[in-house]
């Protein structure tokens with residue numbers, strides 16, 4: 001990375017947006033030249049704390065380190081995007097992302113959306129990763145009255161039972177030729193499958209990797225092999 005491309009402000013700082021590999025934005029912090037150099041040299045994020053006026057290696061005391069995958073600068077060089085793999089949680093309050101559960105627009109002040117626009121604007125991976133992040137957040141920071149927490153408390157057998165039930169309900173919906181019912185029951189099924197992935201600490205990215213690998217000629221039990 002060419003350091004000359006980065007424009008530090010009058011205080012010698014540049015804002016750094018930290019993003020998990022799956023696309024979720026985790027936090028915003030500031031770097032000076034020294035912390036950026038440290039980040040590049042060690043492969044773990046290091047920031048400059050404006051309140052303490054000192055370098056701050058993320059996760060030094062909590063263990064919630066961020067393994068750096070890529071650092072980019074924006075079109076005018078005054079903002080960094082740091083793509084990482086987060087261990088544990090990113091926020092000091094204990095939430096996975098500093099933006100988790102802090103939606104301004106979930107609480108009455110709805111942003112105008114045209115029908116279907118919200119879904120069309122987001123890829124399948126984004127939607128699944130976002131829901132998975134909520135599920136992991138519940139696992140790490142239990143919330144009273146949360147159904148996800150109810151499932152984790154009951155344990156694996158309950159999660160598996162629900163997957164069986166939701167699969168059966170999807171089958172019935174399909175036999176009924178009822179599109180609305182199919183969408184509803186399959187929504188329940190996919191949600192419970194994500195809870196099962198979280199139970200095993202497997203990320204959706206690993207599942208996508210498995211499917212992608214098969215598309216690219218990787219190993220799986222092929223239909224044509226069974227036929228011959």
Ligand SMILES: N=c1c2ncn([C@@H]3O[C@H](COP(=O)(O)OP(=O)(O)OP(=O)(O)O)[C@@H](O)[C@H]3O)c2ncn1[C@@H]1O[C@H](COP(=O)(O)O)[C@@H](O)[C@H]1O
Nearest residue numbers: 131134135138143145146147148149162165187188191192
């Ligand atoms: N997508 C879902 C979702 N889909 C289905 N469900 C729950 O899954 C259950 C489906 O089971 P059933 O239809 O059989 O209903 P039930 O009879 O109440 O279930 P049981 O009594 O048999 O356990 C219901 O309790 C639903 O509320 C879900 N619960 C949560 N989510 C997502 O998870 C997020 C976090 O939810 P909480 O953990 O509850 O805060 C939510 O914002 C949603 O985005």
